Structure formats: structure tokens, C-alpha cells
Amino acid sequence: MQRPSLSPEQSPSIFFDHAAGSPLRGDVAQAMAEALVGLPPNPSGAHRLARRTQGVLEDARESIANALAVDPREVVITGGGTESCNLGIFGVPSPTAICISAVEHVAVREAAVAAGAALGVEVIELAVDRDGVIDVHKAVTVIPDGALVSVMAANNETGAIQPIAALRKALRHAPRTVIMHCDAVAASPTMALDEIIASCDLISLAGHKLGGPPSCGILIVKSGTPFRPRALGGGQELERRAGTQDVAGVVGMAQAISDVHFEIETGAVESLRKRRDRLQALILDAHPTVRVHSQRVDRLAGHLHMSVPGVVSEDLLMLFDQQGLCASAGAACASGAPRASHVLIAMGVSEDDARGAFRLTLALSNSDEEVDRAGEVVIRSISRLKASQE
């Protein structure tokens, strides 16, 4: 039996996979192109041109520090978000244990497991509830004194926001002396980070999630935090991360952070939340049995993570792709094949439901019209797969 394909011609693309990285912002690209015209790339050197390049770098660093309300000396430039997360974990010299939430990004999870093995310390998993949020009181009972604690600001798959400030407060109250690292990569495009930054000792950020360059990441290292570098060599970044910095990249990063800061401060993010909510409502109206993960808790404004009972991610994503809707399964292996995400499993989602998960992540650049079209694509695709089940 032959069924016609849902969309024979190449349809225009709807990019709803911002959690994987947003296209480079126009002003960021421009700032990067203009950053070092006529200047050498290396800010280290005993001559005037190197000093000029260094000036560009430090201007960008100050801009980033101002936006994040930290001291410029607390801003360490890395080569991306994964490196920042790895450095946040491995950089702490002698934790008594490493405590991570059950829903951390693999960049934190893998680093924690390896660091625990290398140091001979226990890696303790902080359980999450069915909405993917850690229980602060339970966490405090299992976190030992002197531990490195790493809990993300918000989950990259579901968007669920973690109670970071509450955790820090509860630990101080216990009292427990810990070092807190926070993977703020997923949260940074749409969530104000003031509370996170005030509560934590180490904070990771990534350029490409902000519409900045993927070559650039940031690790905030609060002054006084015990720290040792991973990348060794020329001692750049005050001996915290060796390697010639991508100065144009840092300029781009600074511009991206400034843009995002503005969007959050002016409340533009609320219009994003409304669009996401409308998309969610469209889909649920047509298909009420679709599960929305973490919908009961505070979520990032652009995240929509769903599972369709009895359907696998591959089928959904292929149909979406045929119709131009760019989405993700939320979790994939190195080969790119979808897999049941550890985040959903930790939330108590069944393996079957986890295999049918897909994630749509919107940004301010997405329009109402795109929401309408995407809604149709999702509804139609789910209908078709349900029909083929019969």
C-alpha cells in the first residue's frame, strides 16, 4: 500500500531547535568581523599591536563581567560550553565527594564520573521528582561537607528550572561548606542569571546557545574558589586556562550576552513564553494523550518537550523533517540516533515513552506564523503515525 509523502516539495524550514544552538546574531557577526581588523590575533606580546588586541579582549571581558555582575577577573574564557563544564568539575582540586543532579547534561555527568574515579571520591546522584526538579531537603541530607555540587540552572531537554538559590541557602543553613558549580548553558538565553551567579562559585556558559560563536565558552570562577587548570601551557586567563584566546570570539560573546541581557530585562522573553504556550495548547487540543514533560513546574520560556505514546522519536523527526520542521529528540548518541534520555528515565518516564520523546525549542526570532505552521506539522504527523498503528 502506498501513501503519498506529506510534503513532496522542499518546504521552507522552521527552526525550532534553538536548544542545540541559535544562528549567529547579525550584530554579533558584525562585531566579530570588525574586532581585530589590522590587528594580530594574539593578545600576549611585548609590542603595541599585541597590547591593542589585548585591549579589545579586556573590553569584551569587562562587558561580559558587567552584564553578569561579576568581577572581570572572575571571567575565564574557554573553548566552549563542554570545556567550561569539564573545567568546572575537574578544576576543583579536592572535593570530598562530587554531587550532581540526576538530570545533568552529559558534559557534566561524564566529567563528574571521570573526576570521581580519578580522585577516588564518590559521585552522588541527587534524585529528581517526576517533573525533573531536585528535592532540596533530600539533597542537603546526602551532600557531605567539602563536596563539589553541580546542579544545572535549567534542564536542556525539558526546560525545568532547578532551585539553585534555595539549595545554596539550605546548604549554608545546614551548615555545609560546599563548592557549587552550575551549568547555566541551557538557561542563559532566556533566564536572568543574577540569583544563580550570586549563589554559585563556578558557572558555565556557552556562546552558541546565545546566538554567539560556538568557539567561545565562559567559566565564572568566583574569587577565593580553590581551582586548578586543565589546559596547561602559556598560563593565559591568569593561569586558569592556557591557550591563545579567540579574541574576536570573545567580542562576539560579549555582544551576544549584551543582546540577551537586554531581551530579558525588557521582558521580551514573555512573548516567547506565550508563543510556546500557544504551540503547546494547539498540539494538546488535537492530541490530548500527548505527554508534556515538566509542564507543572517553572520551565524555560522556549522549551516544549513531549512524548507521544506508542510512537518512536525517529518516526516523528523524519516526518517533521520532511515538512521542514527542525526539532530534536532531546537525547541522541554519538551516531546521532535518538535514545531514551537519562533525564526522562530519572523522572520516572517509562522507556517506551522516553523513546517517543521530541523537543521543540523556540527563540525570540520565531514568529506566530511559524508557531501556527509548526503546530499543523506536529498535529498532522502524530495523526498519521497513530493511523498507521491501527
Next chain:
Amino acid sequence: MVAMSGGVDSSVAALLLLEQGHDVTGVTLKLWDGPSDTGCCSVADVDDARRVASQLGIDYHVANMADEFTAHVVEPYVDAHRLGHTPNPCIECNRHLKFGSLLAMMDRLGFEALATGHHARIRSRENRVDLIRGVDHAKDQSYVLSMLSEEQLRQISLPVGEMTKAEVRQLALDRGLRTSMKPDSQDVCFIQSGPGRRGFLEERSQITPGEIIDAQSGEVVGAVDALELVTLGQRQGLGIDAEGVKRVAVRVDIAAKRVEVTTPERSLISELPLFDETFNWVHGPPQAESTRVIAQLRAHADPIICTLQGSRLIFDQPINPVAPGQTAAFYDVDDADAVLGSAIVAL
């Protein structure tokens, strides 16, 4: 939908269909989670397939069927070895995954056909569809497709069966495809060359040492350290007899911890039993109780004309023994390249 393994054959299959004007989407199956160095299934192979898809300008996806693969291919492979059988996992993969789960997926998503890079041909004549050998007999893979039904064959396309392997590589080279010079994948995709079959089985099951017993005299004439690795009909590794003649394994009994051996002459068989419930007939079973068929008993063995009687093959001249678990593919005596069906060899 084209199943792309990252090898040159499936790359060219996709290319041919695209040039014929079809709307093509490439899919790679992720089947094996463990390490792989055979040229099929590793992340590097997926990257190759993805790159070729990008060079061809076609959509491309990776589907995770690792659970099904473990259940239908890997576990039965281990189980078969426990019984002293010699399974063909590639046949089971074709049966359950490539032409099972993947065919179902293709259908669900509204594709017209599933294409692969197998060297074989689909022949359609007046509503009758046949599977026939590929043009390049040395590379013919109809044997590993002999478990397919006519209904399945109707949904399959095999573009490279009309070409020789050399022509396939040349076309890939001419079009600048990354995989043109990639060597063919050898051996079982989930067995690494270092640890080998032994290492793989040791990890998941056990390896049983045993005695080598002379089938005639019952005497113990040697020992092997891995009975599970002995294939019926094997002449290697079992030593030689008093006359300097190689010993052939004729019975592997894991429970009794022994392998029986004899001379090559005495090892020959005139009949081969097949498992009743494993018969596949492309156009339905033969009418007569006794039919002449051409049988192929290994992937690259010479075909033999013989008689199928019930569920046994009777040979005109005695042949070397064939291990249980192997597939016997049947071809038509009146149309030697056409597959009639297959069955699995019993003990």
C-alpha cells in the same frame, strides 16, 4: 528509503535512485552499541553515510534499533553457540531488522520502497516478483536475502545488483563519493578483530573445553579449549590422525564436553536435515513431496543440484558436512539465478 551502512554499495544505491529521479532519503540503522572495527556500524561508518547523503543532497536520519538487534540477532547468536550450532547473524539481521523493523518503518512513513546496496536483483514479470542473483556472481548476496517473502520483495529495490563490484566503485569514484575506496566490511559487525568471536562469547556466555574423540573407535585423541568455537565440518585445529590426515569435526556435544572427529572421507554426508519451521518459499512450497533444487549452503559456496524431500536435502554425491544453524538457500533448477526460498540446517 535507502538503508545506508556507510559502505560503497549502499552509497551507490542511493546515487542511482537519485539519478533515476526518485525522491530519496538515507537511513542508517544504529544496531550495535559496543565497539566495532569491521567497517560497519561504528560512529565513523555512520559519519561516512551521513557525508555521502550530504554529497548527494538527500535527507538523512539515523534510527536506533539497538534493542531489537540485541534481542533478535546478538542473543540468538550467543544461544546458538551454547548449543554447538553455527549461526549466521547477518541472515537474522536481514530477517528481523533490515527487512523487518526497517521495512515496517518505511511503510509507516509513507515511502514507496526500501532500497539497499545488496548485490542481487529483483525481477518483476507480470505480477510475479523474484529475487535473482546479482550480475557479479563473485559478489552475489542473494544467499543472505533468501529468507524474504514475495510480499517483502515487492517493497524492495536493489539498484546495484545490475553492476559488478568494480563498476560500483568506479561510479562512486567518478561522482566523488567519500566511500568509493572504502574496503568491504568483513565478518560479523559486532565482533571486533582483536577479541574475536572467542572474546565476544567469553564475555557473554562461557567457553567450554572438551575432548576430541575419534568417531569410530571412541578413543580420546586430543583436546580443544573452546568447543563453542568448533564448527561442524571444520578441519582446522583438531590435529591429524595416525596417517597424517586432517581430522574433521562431525559432531559437537557441548553438554558431554566433546567433539567427535573422523577422516574427511568418512565425514561426508548424503543427506542434510532442515528445520521444518524455518522454511521460506518465495512463491509457496513445491507441489511434489520430492523436488530437484539447486542448494547453496554457505554465503560463497558453489551451488549443488540435489533433491529436496520433505524437509531433508538428499545429495547426488556425498558432500562435506554443514553446521546446524547455517542457511540453505534454494534456487530454481530451471532458472538457476532465481531464489526459491531457504531453510535453516538442523542437526
